[in-house]
Amino acid sequence: MPCERASALAGSWLAGALSTDERRLLVAHLAACSDCDADLRARLAARAGLASSEPSTGARARGPFATGVRGFGRFRGALLLACVGAVLLASFDQSRRASRLQSTTGAVHCEGRQIAAGDELSEGAIVGVPREARATFARGALRFEVEGPARVRAARRGFDLLSGTARVVGEGTIGTSRGALTCDEAVVDLVESAAGFELRCAEGVARLAAHETHQLVPGAHLRFVRASAVPLR
Numbered sequence: 001m002p003c004e005r006a007s008a009l010a011g012s013w014l015a016g017a018l019s020t021d022e023r024r025l026l027v028a029h030l031a032a033c034s035d036c037d038a039d040l041r042a043r044l045a046a047r048a049g050l051a052s053s054e055p056s057t058g059a060r061a062r063g064p065f066a067t068g069v070r071g072f073g074r075f076r077g078a079l080l081l082a083c084v085g086a087v088l089l090a091s092f093d094q095s096r097r098a099s100r101l102q103s104t105t106g107a108v109h110c111e112g113r114q115i116a117a118g119d120e121l122s123e124g125a126i127v128g129v130p131r132e133a134r135a136t137f138a139r140g141a142l143r144f145e146v147e148g149p150a151r152v153r154a155a156r157r158g159f160d161l162l163s164g165t166a167r168v169v170g171e172g173t174i175g176t177s178r179g180a181l182t183c184d185e186a187v188v189d190l191v192e193s194a195a196g197f198e199l200r201c202a203e204g205v206a207r208l209a210a211h212e213t214h215q216l217v218p219g220a221h222l223r224f225v226r227a228s229a230v231p232l233r
């Protein structure tokens with residue numbers, strides 16, 4: 001979904017006119033797009049009458065209660081809107097932490113039922129991406145693009161690649177057969193197959209940690225054939 005569409009949906013949502021499906025699309029977009037997320041937060045803050053007072057870093061976390069009582073009538077109105085805003089922001093924060101299917105081409109299944117873009121995945125849920133299908137998963141600042149045939153598990157801190165070809169974009173942790181891959185604003189390509197596990201770092205820095213740790217920089221290529229580790233570079 002383009003950002004313009006997300007912005008329009010956010011406007012409808014603020015006006016209280018958004019269907020469940022539209023809300024799902026919006027939440028999925030906000031989970032992956034920090035620009036639109038920041039924009040919606042700013043619009044909520046403006047609505048709550050906070051635009052003219054400069055909240056401190058802590059005030060944003062604590063809400064408008066910390067900004068003091070200046071003109072109680074206005075404050076009371078702002079307070080009401082702020083309470084609504086706080087509840088909504090809490091639900092968005094919650095959804096940002098959730099693991100979800102962000103987009104898909106082709107049918108993608110989880111525990112016997114087809115799932116759709118925007119659906120949240122509970123911890124431990126295994127998603128099957130069939131041949132010819134593609135799926136993008138998201139959690140916070142992590143995007144996980146998978147090409148079928150593949151199997152992905154929603155994990156405690158990110159996703160596990162059980163089998164298949166995938167690209168990790170952003171920041172977060174992916175579980176692999178050779179340990180946890182932690183990415184920091186990175187782009188890393190992975191292949192998990194019966195022959196072994198392979199990864200290439202295209203951008204940023206990442207770390208693969210199990211009984212030994214590999215620091216990955218752009219251009220790094222590691223291949224693990226069956227049980228033996230064969231770092232190529």
Ligand SMILES: [Zn+2]
Pocket residue numbers: 002003006029033035036037
């Ligand atoms: Zn956006």
